[in-house]
């Protein structure tokens with residue numbers, strides 16, 4: 077799939093319960109509040125050869141891999157930009173999300189992080205757990221990583 081082609085990438089971020097915080101919280105030398113971020117990135121592959129089969133109408137993509145990473149990031153508890161866009165972008169990059177897909181994801185994660193930092197119910201919390209889920213359609217700049225049998229319009 078060409079990188080410039082419009083695809084249905086998906087990104088959402090939300091607060092999760094404290095049961096998601098690991099038992100062995102790292103010890104930090106400062107006294108700042110922190111996000112605990114679980115970032116899950118699902119990579120999907122288009123199944124173009126199935127589109128013309130009526131009984132497979134729903135199977136346009138298949139999940140090729142899922143990558144799950146966690147991050148601890150300090151939270152300044154400001155009105156805005158609690159989680160810097162540079163930080164979000166570097167998290168996404170380390171999870172394998174190409175730069176050209178990141179723009180709207182960074183905005184979405186950033187605004188969700190601000191909401192969590194300013195939520196009334198989180199006022200006394202030192203740790204703010206957040207889950208980020210991303211599903212991306214593999215494109216050309218991602219090929220060569222783990223997938224070797226992906227072809228656009230194979231068997232035409």
Ligand SMILES: [Zn+2]
Pocket residue numbers: 078079174176215216217218
């Ligand atoms: Zn690409």
